[in-house]
Amino acid sequence: KAGVTQTPRYLIKTRGQQVTLSCSPISGHRSVSWYQQTPGQGLQFLFEYFSETQRNKGNFPGRFSGRQFSNSRSEMNVSTLELGDSALYLCASSERQGIAEAFFGQGTRLTVV
Amino acid sequence: AQSVSQHNHHVILSEAASLELGCNYSYGGTVNLFWYVQYPGQHLQLLLKYFSGDPLVKGIKGFEAEFIKSKFSFNLRKPSVQWSDTAEYFCAVTSLSGGYNKLIFGAGTRLAVHP
Numbered sequence A: 001k002a003g004v005t006q007t008p009r010y011l012i013k014t015r016g017q018q019v020t021l022s023c024s025p026i027s028g029h030r031s032v033s034w035y036q037q038t039p040g041q042g043l044q045f046l047f048e049y050f051s052e053t054q055r056n057k058g059n060f061p062g063r064f065s066g067r068q069f070s071n072s073r074s075e076m077n078v079s080t081l082e083l084g085d086s087a088l089y090l091c092a093s094s095e096r097q098g099i100a101e102a103f104f105g106q107g108t109r110l111t112v113v
Numbered sequence B: 001a002q003s004v005s006q007h008n009h010h011v012i013l014s015e016a017a018s019l020e021l022g023c024n025y026s027y028g029g030t031v032n033l034f035w036y037v038q039y040p041g042q043h044l045q046l047l048l049k050y051f052s053g054d055p056l057v058k059g060i061k062g063f064e065a066e067f068i069k070s071k072f073s074f075n076l077r078k079p080s081v082q083w084s085d086t087a088e089y090f091c092a093v094t095s096l097s098g099g100y101n102k103l104i105f106g107a108g109t110r111l112a113v114h115p
Helices: none
Strands: A005-007 A010-013 A019-024 A031-038 A042-050 A053-057 A064-068 A074-078 A087-094 A108-112 B003-006 B010-014 B019-021 B023-026 B031-038 B045-050 B056-058 B064-068 B073-078 B087-095 B099-105 B109-114
Touching (some): A005 A087, A010 A019, A019 A087, A019 A108, A031 B099, A042 B099, A053 B099, B003 B087, B003 B099, B010 B019, B019 B109, B023 B031, B023 B087, B031 B073, B031 B099, B045 B056, B073 B087
Parallel strands (some): B010 B109
Antiparallel strands (some): A031 A042, A064 A074, B003 B023, B019 B073, B023 B073, B031 B045, B031 B087, B064 B073, B087 B099
């Protein structure tokens, strides 16, 4: 079974631009969550999607958004990039909502210059 | 708000030493607890999890953790570490009120094991 796949692995963007990151969950998994990992703030929850609906959201500004498609693949978008958005963005998939373990992808390393 | 505290940010051990990493969470309701490990250059991997039942949980690679509800703790242990255990370890919690698919992570503990 293939794991969680995130693309691209690395991105360099300029301040003010927007970026879209992609996540393909493990086959059969319907819940996808996104996390931001930085040296200063650690791992922080961004949002979770299940059945194409956002079910939960963390404390991030509206510049951070996401969506989920009918095949459970998910994208997250960051608009008007700031230097502080430089981070490793991790996607995790779970079989279902409720008590379940999350499996993480390798992440996308975003650098904003 | 829920939070997770990991007491040690950096731990340095020699091979064969015993390991205990502390983790405390702040939430009075039913929780699910996890330990994840991140080896250098690799993705987060689940070491072990506690949902219910026996509070002593055994995971992969010889790790175990004990859930002590009265102390809000879920400490990770390994009797004898190896050089290959060098990694960053994260404790995490989910709950019904917070959303079962929303992991709240601790700050992490960097473990360095010297041969």
